[in-house]
Amino acid sequence: MKKKLQYVLGLCLITIMFSCSNSDDGGTEQRLEPITAAFEATISTTDPNVLILNNTTTYEFDFTSSWDYGLGDPAVTDGPGNEMVRYATPGRYTITLTVTGEGVTDTATQEILVDINGICPDGVCSPVEPEVPLEPQVGLKDFADFSVGMAITLERLNIPQHAEVYRKDFNNLTAEFEMKMDIMHPTPTTFNFDAGDAIVAFAEANGMEVHGHTLIWHNEFALPNWVKNFSGTDAQFEAMVENYITTTLQHFKGKVRSWDLVNEAISDSRGNPLRNTEGNGLGSIFRQKMGPDYVKKCFQFARNADPDVKLFYNDYNMASSVSKRDAMFRLVDDLGDLIDGVGAQMHISFNSPSQSRIQQLVDGVVSRNLLLHFAELDVRVNTEGNASLAALSTPRAEAQKAKYKEVVEIYNAIPQANKFALTVWGLRDNETWLTDFWKVPEFPLMFNDNYTQKPAYDGFMEALTVD
Numbered sequence: 001m002k003k004k005l006q007y008v009l010g011l012c013l014i015t016i017m018f019s020c021s022n023s024d025d026g027g028t029e030q031r032l033e034p035i036t037a038a039f040e041a042t043i044s045t046t047d048p049n050v051l052i053l054n055n056t057t058t059y060e061f062d063f064t065s066s067w068d069y070g071l072g073d074p075a076v077t078d079g080p081g082n083e084m085v086r087y088a089t090p091g092r093y094t095i096t097l098t099v100t101g102e103g104v105t106d107t108a109t110q111e112i113l114v115d116i117n118g119i120c121p122d123g124v125c126s127p128v129e130p131e132v133p134l135e136p137q138v139g140l141k142d143f144a145d146f147s148v149g150m151a152i153t154l155e156r157l158n159i160p161q162h163a164e165v166y167r168k169d170f171n172n173l174t175a176e177f178e179m180k181m182d183i184m185h186p187t188p189t190t191f192n193f194d195a196g197d198a199i200v201a202f203a204e205a206n207g208m209e210v211h212g213h214t215l216i217w218h219n220e221f222a223l224p225n226w227v228k229n230f231s232g233t234d235a236q237f238e239a240m241v242e243n244y245i246t247t248t249l250q251h252f253k254g255k256v257r258s259w260d261l262v263n264e265a266i267s268d269s270r271g272n273p274l275r276n277t278e279g280n281g282l283g284s285i286f287r288q289k290m291g292p293d294y295v296k297k298c299f300q301f302a303r304n305a306d307p308d309v310k311l312f313y314n315d316y317n318m319a320s321s322v323s324k325r326d327a328m329f330r331l332v333d334d335l336g337d338l339i340d341g342v343g344a345q346m347h348i349s350f351n352s353p354s355q356s357r358i359q360q361l362v363d364g365v366v367s368r369n370l371l372l373h374f375a376e377l378d379v380r381v382n383t384e385g386n387a388s389l390a391a392l393s394t395p396r397a398e399a400q401k402a403k404y405k406e407v408v409e410i411y412n413a414i415p416q417a418n419k420f421a422l423t424v425w426g427l428r429d430n431e432t433w434l435t436d437f438w439k440v441p442e443f444p445l446m447f448n449d450n451y452t453q454k455p456a457y458d459g460f461m462e463a464l465t466v467d
């Protein structure tokens, strides 16, 4: 039991006299003034979500009080002093104070409103600022009349700083490994498109395209062991490949705009035949099992599965090696209408191949009325193979910038009908595949480790914007 008598002394006396006279007048044993619950609510000056509740009920006899703060919890007994209650979540709350004294009970209520800024003074919330749509960030993609592509991994799509740059500069995604055979067809009886689906979902949510990479690749990076050690007949192998291509293309139909259907089929050895039985991972199980026409067969399977998707043959060193370039054109010419475009991997160096070699390759693609994808662009700077190279020197960074600019200028100058995409193979220097590949430090991309733009980025941009 506790008593709150907060009146000043004079007021107390008057009240008591009044009570007494009541009692005398009525002649009853005791006539009580009805108890009137009352409280004050003040917003804390230090925390706008905290309400200070002051029970101002007065009564001439002992009384008890309890609070229901409107937060969905059971009522609590009023303690000494003021109550501090935190309203963390925006909403409408009714606070109820119940007081009971000498068998009579009264309640006082007050409704409060809470918005994102805290408790609204006098129940009036500040007008909610209309959500300002994020300023669309302007980047490379906004100055190009072709798709600007980026090699991504699903993991990096989920890193906010990566995603921010992806959205700003790029509008075409290529999975570095998640859409290769070892991931998509891990066992003879299973397919797994989860990672590819997640990449497609990111692209769709951000208005980007997805370039599928890559269905048929001899390389052990992407070849499942069960395919490498295939135990069935050649006919069964071919049926397996048809089923794999069909299942994959149908799964991604309408979601993936283009596929590198066959990757790196042409050997670097003399005469540039199709890879076949070479050792050291250089041969192709697909050529061995399906015969010299295997590339065409694969394109036909793909065409049957999805007549609309854009089909590419993708390979490297086709600017630097004239004989490889010509072998590629022979292969492509043989494919006729089955192929839509050529992916020219641009794993190049700051000083090679020359502008004219790149231009010759481009001219050959354009003259065939094929789409051209400058794929997998990265520009090596550590061509000396310096194992202790700690940073990119300013002159080398400028030379790299010039090469980026040259490549983009060449691409930008081709007829619109042949333009498709230019894809850079990674965002930051510290995530390039080349460091693993060459076993020396490399700095081949357009962004520093802290996401700032390198001169290479400016080279790309200048090629699009400066006459």
Ligand code: XIL
Pocket: 176, 177, 221, 263, 345, 376, 433
């Ligand atoms: C590389 C990826 O960058 C690596 O992350 C992966 O481990 C191996 O493959 N040519 C290609 C690409 O067509 O698929 C390769 O990508 C690089 C060479």
